[in-house]
């Protein structure tokens with residue numbers, strides 16, 4: 001029986017008979033036993049079908065086709081637990097079907113392919129791929145050619161591959177070269193490679209729209225091309241936080257089926273010029289120092305961060321700073337609300353309506369967002385000054401294998417806000433506790449010297465004189481201010497409650513008292529501490545201390561869908577294992 005896209009017939013897998021049904025949204029097949037009783041059903045959303053091939057086809061190391069005229073093979077997404085990561089691993093499922101006639105076989109392949117076109121409007125046909133052969137463990141080339149390219153070929157995607165020969169080649173290519181005919185850009189590498197692609201695409205889009213990126217008040221145009229990330233770097237934070245696992249096959253499958261995940265981007269400005277864009281970490285103090293230290297040890301590969309983190313921790317530095325921020329609407333969400341931004345997140349979906357509600361009237365969008373930065377709304381900015389172990393701004397959770405819930409576990413990928421984390425100068429053991437909590441499910445914000453704010457914009461400056469190259473006689477593990485000294489209550493959370501204040505001063509910077517260095521760490525950390533740190537912007541060091549940052553909601557789109565909640569996803573594999581019938585209707 002056949003109506004429009006619907007097709008239903010008996011099919012065979014091996015010598016077992018199945019009732020196969022293609023509805024608009026699902027392709028499912030149910031084993032029928034000799035007494036005509038239905039047994040288990042496997043249901044695959046059409047949107048997750050990777051490809052349909054005539055014959056009995058396998059792609060292991062290379063494509064093998066046994067061309068029998070009554071058979072066809074369906075490839076689709078199959079989920080499995082990732083064993084520790086936050087998301088689900090995706091694998092290529094494959095089932096070979098036999099039909100009683102060639103006519104029926106051709107009907108099935110034709111209907112399935114038509115359904116794929118209807119339910120995969122964002123599936124890419126042509127991709128521009130940049131491979132960084134030097135990222136992470138230097139395996140990017142191998143990962144692409146052995147794992148990703150065969151999957152793209154199976155899905156009928158043609159790729160133009162560029163193996164980079166220098167830093168910023170991908171960015172420059174995207175800024176200048178012809179990009180017509182490409183549906184998306186894929187980077188095979190780490191966060192640094194992603195950042196290049198991000199800068200190239202945002203810059204190109206604004207050039208073409210005639211917008212000035214240097215002006216922080218301008219509402220930037222969202223990029224039309226999607227970005228895919230095949231993880232092959234050291235941290236791979238953007239991949240982990242948007243997919244939930246670091247796995248090239250999973251990422252390739254998200255690209256193939258044309259998943260689409262919007263992402264907030266923070267623009268960083270200095271003296272009326274754009275400095276950079278950031279999506280994961282804009283960090284001053286600890287994270288800036290770790291990056292600066294790690295650049296000296298690139299030869300160590302991904303381990304450079306562990307080594308540098310330890311060295312910087314032992315040097316026990318803190319920095320004076322003035323932080324100003326524009327709080328986001330507290331009625332929409334909070335960084336302490338213990339929710340997580342998962343696939344299909346309702347906070348992000350509501351933000352889409354809010355962020356783009358005036359898009360047909362660009363004048364009103366410009367003016368509504370501009371008012372946040374104009375001088376007459378200066379009163380909305382909150383200002384704090386003091387000594388900080390670190391100041392971090394992240395547009396998303398920034399989860400990664402080192403920190404499975406991330407810098408801000410309740411941050412949202414696409415809500416148009418960022419989370420500002422202020423860690424005031426404290427005793428080294430307190431700071432260690434803060435860092436350590438990133439590796440577990442313990443709340444790193446529930447510490448008296450930590451506060452977190454959901455924001456739309458941030459300004460940072462060092463008190464006058466601190467920005468210039470200079471050193472202070474502080475440092476050493478026994479330095480810092482302990483909590484009793486400040487009179488903090490360990491159990492009390494310090495964030496949120498102080499948001500109404502517009503001017504605050506904390507920490508020892510006001511006294512400028514030198515700290516006493518630990519005698520046993522003399523050689524390592526009693527040296528003079530620099531008066532200013534550097535900004536770590538998604539793994540790049542920024543050349544300025546004084547910056548203005550603004551979050552641009554949903555400025556780019558990735559081939560991803562956010563982190564899937566393992567318990568909530570009704571996978572085809574699940575219904576395969578449990579011997580129950582599972583017919584899914586949308």
Ligand SMILES: Nc1ncnc2c1ncn2[C@@H]1O[C@H](COP(=O)(O)OP(=O)(O)OP(=O)(O)O)[C@@H](O)[C@H]1O
Nearest residue numbers: 135136164165166189190191192193233234235236
């Ligand atoms: N051919 C190349 N030679 C030297 N550097 C390159 C080349 N191609 C890209 N790069 C630069 O290498 C830097 C690091 O690359 P990438 O992000 O892929 O790896 P990583 O630093 O190991 O990982 P992560 O950023 O996740 O920590 C990027 O900032 C990029 O600009």
Ligand SMILES: CCCCCCCCCCCCC/C=C/[C@@H](O)[C@H](CO)NC(=O)CCCCC
Nearest residue numbers: 191235237280281305309403435436438538539
């Ligand atoms: C006692 C245990 C201490 C453990 C400390 C764990 C803290 C982990 C937080 C990790 C947050 C990563 C945020 C992502 C940043 C990326 O944009 C950037 C580029 O890849 N990576 C780094 O700067 C690399 C930053 C590496 C920091 C260590």
Ligand SMILES: [Ca+2]
Nearest residue numbers: 264395412417
């Ligand atoms: Ca966000």
